[in-house]
Amino acid sequence: MSVLNELYQQVILDHNKSPRNFRVMEGATKHVEGYNPLCGDHYTVYVKLDGDQIVDVSFEGAGCAISKASASVMSAMVKNHTVAEAEELFRDFHRLVKGELAGEEELERLGKLAAFAGVSEFPARVKCASLAWHTLHSALNTNETSISTE
């Protein structure tokens, strides 16, 4: 597979073209704005919590294919998980895009997130891939209403 196909995997292309949960959420428990001033990627991530259960996640905004697909895959993956599980996924995802995951087993555990493995070859794009995750993390853990990657 060429380095480009590794970055722009089918999962990413698909989620970029038809992002899941791409909508403003009414009655969200929390929403946080995430901004990457370097490239202009700009999203708002919404979460609805029931106790420590994430019952709904959505996002809206604009940005590159990597950032949009990442937000979309993230929204699909953390829904119906606990906050603690989402946080663990975030940590794994972070290691994945930094190229720090150990082996095939770990990759398998990540499911669709594994599609972002190619990002580690493009250091300039790590922030694109992580933007939505950082925004969600902030929504789940802080009182911030906006975050910036710079």
Place this chain on the structure above:
Amino acid sequence: MTASDPTTLTEEFHKLLRIAGCRHHFPLLRQSVNGKPLVYFDNAATSQKPQAVIDAMMRYYEAENSNIHRGVHYLSERATQSYEGVRVKVKAFMNAADTRELIFVRGTTEAINLVAHSFGRAFVKAGDEILISGMEHHSNIVPWQMLCEERGAVLKVIPITDTGELQMDAVPALLTPKTKLMAITHVSNALGTVNPVKELVAMAHEKGIPVLVDGAQAVPHVRVDVQDLDCDFYAFSAHKMFGPTGVGILYGKKKWLDQMPPYQGGGDMIRSVTFARTTYNDLPYKFEAGTPNIGGGIGLGAAIEYLNELNMDAIRQFEHDLLTYATEKILAVPGVRIIGTAKEKAGVLSFVMEGIHPHDIGTILDVEGVAIRTGHHCAQPVMQRFGVPATARASFAFYNTKEEVDAFIKALDKVREVLG
């Protein structure tokens, strides 16, 4: 001689030919990136350096390095001579009237900050206005915003048209009795527009308003004559005109510089210091506190000599042809929209592709060996004006070729193949 004179035509042809043959003067361009020959189209961010500039700086550090303006010894005198010799070259390069009107700075940004601080301190008070344009780089916006905030002054903006030109008919009404300075870019870094600076200066001067010109993007592409433009300040950086980073020039008319207080205090800018009182040095040293970037200055001198050899008018012609060629080619790529379609442009092709974010374009082009800039180009108000979050920008220098444009266009096909 007229244009139809065969002698002239031959001379013109030879000038262009000399430019076409100069690519090998730039060692960096000989490399491959990701297994593809490098196509460097990020010249508006910074230009590459010819061997002559690299050698001049190396020679300085190997044989002349010493502090200037203070030593009685041989090396210090030599370094001083070399450094001050650059001021003379700059004077000829931009046709300044006097070397005392040329101040060495770190770059365009520092030059503008110098004027904002010093001119601002001397002349701008509450209720006054500073006039800029809608196509300025952040470095010609933020210093004025900071000044306005500090002084209670107001920042006014000349709007830009859909083609990316200044709305000239809006200018007279914006030049009011309260306007203390107009600060305007010569060539837009995000759009490539060449502004009618001479005309703008005349309009401002009619009302007694001085004008600062941000020349960062102009000096590598067009012949600059500050006396002909009649501007009051002109700022540029060496690194965008094939010289090193960390050095640039502020040109200022003596009548203004004389009335302005020093920007920074320190060595070199003083005549005498006691704890009771300090008297300042004469121009230009009044504005040159501390040991300057001597090696960088010498690199700037070498860059000017290099450009003189090539001839700025021939460079302008050569690049015009290249930009026209690239514009025609890119318009044939489905889904491409050019941002900035002014009649007079220099060196810049800013564009977006339907449904594809500029950042993705940049990554795919990079894999194909083509270096462009993507993002807001430090001109966020321009992006807002055109309703785009970012653009992809190919920017050219005289060492670029039509073959490179072809490789760039082919790489855009790859973008559509991957993401279209």
